[in-house]
Amino acid sequence: LPPGPPAVPFVGNLIWLTRFAADFEPPIRDLWSKYGPIVTIRLGSIPIVMVGDPDIAHIMLVQHGAVFADRPIPPPSLQFLSSNQCSVGTAGYGPRWRLLRRNLATEMLNPSRVRQFADARESVLHVLLDKLRHTAASGDGVVVVKETFQFAMVSLLVFLCFGEKLEEAAVRDIEAAQKDLLRLFRKLNIFAIAPKISRYLFTRRWNCIFLPLIRSRRQQKESNVPEENSFRSCYLDSLLDLEIPEEEGRKLNDDEIITLCSEFLAAGSDTTSTALEWIMANVVKHPNVQEKLAEEVGTEIKEEDLQKKPYLKAVVLEGLRRHSPGHFVFPHAITKEISVCGYTIPKDALVNFAVAKMNLDGEKWPDPLEFRPERFLPGGEGEGVDITGSKEIRMMPFGVGRRICPGMSFALFHLKFFVSNLVGEFRWEAADGGEVDLSETPELTVIMRNPLRACISSRRK
């Protein structure tokens, strides 16, 4: 195994038992400085290999992609959270994962499907801009954007997931339930201490919110009468139609559908709204970037033109490089024992990859902490960078290899869409004439410790 700190038998390295999720990062950084860019820690008796080097990550995720594409099996008391691994992110590497992933990618996330939801996007954008205008008008031009961005992303995904434009209160309920679920993930010990009660509370809340939506859509599909405000199809429709070939073509049950809808909302909303806030924070902090961007996008923004805006793309990529919403990927399990870079990684090990460390690698990116979109323009060191990392990993905000985020192009498109409209519509300045503080703090994604506060004024004459 790769080197690591000494561990107590059966207990592992005690420190990891008290730390979850992103809190892992500072001590892991210390281990990399001490032992090198690939280290082993132990959680109980499970070895976890933490990889902080892009070239080693490439060997594992691309050259031995199939071996590193599995996911760990959750302990029995937590299996209900994913309906026995019935979600794209939790399913083991096999036919069910392929089926679910293909369904999500082709039915919802591919570019031509994304284009069909232009009216949903316009409507969400309209609400977002109105909320910002209204807040600014009632508070000396100052807005705190975090909640507004989050609400916009959740509204959009709820639209795409359930095919209905829900009332604001209903969207807020879903948003609150998602947040509580994600918070619970950070305190998994609740499920260990009182598994039955937590399971009951958790399932009841989820059923109350999602079951009526699922039932009404099922009825609607059966009666073939599209309701007012409904889209022709949505993610839920694809799940209602899906059949599992290796289980005699059975349909998904309600619990599985709830898990998949919840995954769709959770995976897509927090990540994208966090990235949007980081990008806008840098746009506010760097007036020269903002003016260049405003000049490129203009005030009449058309979706079909977004692909033709190189500086917009550069700003989005630089935002994702400099402030990846996730500093690690989801844990990977391996399908068989394997030797890589002189180490043998056993079948029961987990492996994780340090996205943020790779994005800020000083050998690949000069002045890696500097926000400089020009790197991605012709002649810059990031010109033509392939963020899928298939030939070489230089940055991996969406992961790399078989488990790469299926929402990557969806997210890039929506980031461009919102950033261009926010900059095209308003002139942004740091609130109170102050500085924008770029300190990070880990929650489920790595967010701004001090949420962005900005003064906005209309660019329209």
Ligand code: HEM
């Ligand atoms: C800026 C926005 C986003 C970022 C930075 C991001 C990042 C990531 C990362 C780092 C992974 C883990 C890859 C791995 O485990 O190796 C992932 C997985 C995933 N993401 Fe995203 N993501 C974003 C948006 C989205 C959106 C919009 C969706 C869908 C609506 C989505 C759905 C998923 C799913 C389902 C997985 C699990 C894939 C699998 O295990 O096969 N993500 N994402």
